[in-house]
Amino acid sequence: MRPRPVLTALLACAALAAALPATLQAQDKKPADGKEAEFKLPPFPADRTVKQSTVLDGRTLAYDATVGSLPVLDDKGKTIAEVMFIAYTVPGKDRPVTFALNGGPGAASVYLNLGALGPKRVQFGAEGDSPSDPAIARDNPGSWLDFTDLVFIDPVGTGFSRALVDEAEAKKHFYSTDADIEYLSRIIYDWLVKNRRLEARKYLVGESYGGFRGPRITHYMQTRLGVAMNGLVLVSPYLDPGASADGDLSPLPWMLTLPTIAAANLERHGKLSDAAMADIVAYTRGDYVTDLLKGRSEPAALERIVQRVTTLSGLDADFVRRSGGRLDTQAFLREVFRSEGKLGSRYDANVTAWDPFPFAPQQRTNDPILDGIIAPTTTAMVDFITRTVGWNYVGRYNALSYEVNSAWDRDSKGRERGSVAQLRQAVAIDPKLHVLIVHGWGDLSCPFMASVLIVDQMPLMGDPARVQVRSYPGGHMFYSRPDSQALLRSDVRKLYSAH
Numbered sequence: 001m002r003p004r005p006v007l008t009a010l011l012a013c014a015a016l017a018a019a020l021p022a023t024l025q026a027q028d029k030k031p032a033d034g035k036e037a038e039f040k041l042p043p044f045p046a047d048r049t050v051k052q053s054t055v056l057d058g059r060t061l062a063y064d065a066t067v068g069s070l071p072v073l074d075d076k077g078k079t080i081a082e083v084m085f086i087a088y089t090v091p092g093k094d095r096p097v098t099f100a101l102n103g104g105p106g107a108a109s110v111y112l113n114l115g116a117l118g119p120k121r122v123q124f125g126a127e128g129d130s131p132s133d134p135a136i137a138r139d140n141p142g143s144w145l146d147f148t149d150l151v152f153i154d155p156v157g158t159g160f161s162r163a164l165v166d167e168a169e170a171k172k173h174f175y176s177t178d179a180d181i182e183y184l185s186r187i188i189y190d191w192l193v194k195n196r197r198l199e200a201r202k203y204l205v206g207e208s209y210g211g212f213r214g215p216r217i218t219h220y221m222q223t224r225l226g227v228a229m230n231g232l233v234l235v236s237p238y239l240d241p242g243a244s245a246d247g248d249l250s251p252l253p254w255m256l257t258l259p260t261i262a263a264a265n266l267e268r269h270g271k272l273s274d275a276a277m278a279d280i281v282a283y284t285r286g287d288y289v290t291d292l293l294k295g296r297s298e299p300a301a302l303e304r305i306v307q308r309v310t311t312l313s314g315l316d317a318d319f320v321r322r323s324g325g326r327l328d329t330q331a332f333l334r335e336v337f338r339s340e341g342k343l344g345s346r347y348d349a350n351v352t353a354w355d356p357f358p359f360a361p362q363q364r365t366n367d368p369i370l371d372g373i374i375a376p377t378t379t380a381m382v383d384f385i386t387r388t389v390g391w392n393y394v395g396r397y398n399a400l401s402y403e404v405n406s407a408w409d410r411d412s413k414g415r416e417r418g419s420v421a422q423l424r425q426a427v428a429i430d431p432k433l434h435v436l437i438v439h440g441w442g443d444l445s446c447p448f449m450a451s452v453l454i455v456d457q458m459p460l461m462g463d464p465a466r467v468q469v470r471s472y473p474g475g476h477m478f479y480s481r482p483d484s485q486a487l488l489r490s491d492v493r494k495l496y497s498a499h
Contacts, residue, residue: 262312
């Protein structure tokens with residue numbers, strides 16, 4: 001998940017309160033003598049496992065649910081952080097294992113866990129959902145647990161995971177692109193060693209900024225830690241930050257968002273389909289980009305753009321003309337629902353909330369989905385960890401940490417380069433690696449069109465089916481819709497069956 005756009009372009013693709021994270025609140029101030037401050041944090045409980053079951057495809061599946069932690073060590077062997085994980089494992093031989101990460105930076109893995117692929121599911125993120133709805137975890141018909149064990153990792157500063165060093169050291173060791181990839185890769189490696197699973201088939205799933213992490217972790221583990229992934233699933237990934245930059249010159253930012261805006265309009269009229277979207281994609285990479293590039297050299301080009309974009313978007317022609325056919329995401333999300341006094345979400349353009357400041361020149365409130373998902377996911381996850389499993393810790397649980405997001409190193413050149421290079425290299429290194437990239441049609445934070453263009457520019461490297469892009473109805477968390485979640489599960493099973 002990505003935070004609101006005013007915080008970063010990183011919480012997916014283009015989108016933690018005021019208090020310091022619990023891990024930093026508890027630290028003592030540095031003494032006057034210059035010695036390192038001691039952290040007097042309550043210890044993490046020992047790993048704890050309970051027996052659970054879920055009904056999946058009409059049969060009862062028994063599994064072990066484990067909440068535990070792994071240390072992060074510095075180069076001198078000192079523990080500088082503790083990372084919490086939740087693992088769901090089914091007894092049996094030759095079971096694959098899948099590691100799951102969300103994004104942000106600053107998001108815990110709760111969204112993939114309780115929303116997409118874990119054995120239990122809590123409803124959130126769809127139109128009509130309320131933060132005060134009962135956070136009831138029910139059997140998840142879209143779970144992947146029948147064909148793979150699942151390990152959900154909360155990066156430092158998210159969930160209950162915590163740094164054991166001061167803020168400056170935490171930023172150095174955890175809150176930048178390269179440091180983030182290196183310690184998370186080591187956590188995956190350490191879990192495999194601890195649980196004697198190095199010989200298992202291994203998969204990685206990352207959502208949003210977790211999708212940015214996915215190719216980099218895969219490549220780092222291949223080339224530095226000596227562990228190869230069999231498959232990679234990137235959910236609403238944020239692969240190339242530069243793609244949405246420099247819209248004054250490049251047509252690319254407008255190419256990325258127009259198909260999503262058109263998909264949202266089609267969905268509002270009950271006309272969204274693969275065939276309709278294929279036509280829109282063809283227009284976007286054909287006449288639309290050609291006319292954008294012509295600019296003032298051909299005045300008729302603008303009129304062609306305005307006419308077609310007005311039809312595709314459902315917006316007023318004067319608004320489209322004033323925008324030059326270049327629809328800014330936040331301006332669109334206010335304009336399309338302005339007559340209702342509502343705002344659309346950049347994470348799903350057709351999920352709305354009331355605009356508390358409708359007469360302000362710019363949007364003054366946070367994204368409708370981001371503010372609405374904190375309560376149900378936090379309540380359900382803390383209840384599961386502390387009551388169901390009995391892993392009792394008194395610290396604050398950060399489902400979405402704005403503090404981590406604010407502390408992130410925005411000047412990291414590694415982030416600016418994106419993860420496309422690592423995706424290409426990981427696929428080139430391993431001719432058996434399969435990659436599935438999945439999006440919601442209505443996601444304006446990480447538009448599907450970016451992944452379509454990225455994959456189309458990759459060399460084939462053997463079988464073109466090894467790297468695929470799939471899109472479904474819905475937004476950033478399209479899995480909040482049962483039909484789209486079922487399509488995801490079906491496509492993922494095909495990827496796993498390739499091995």
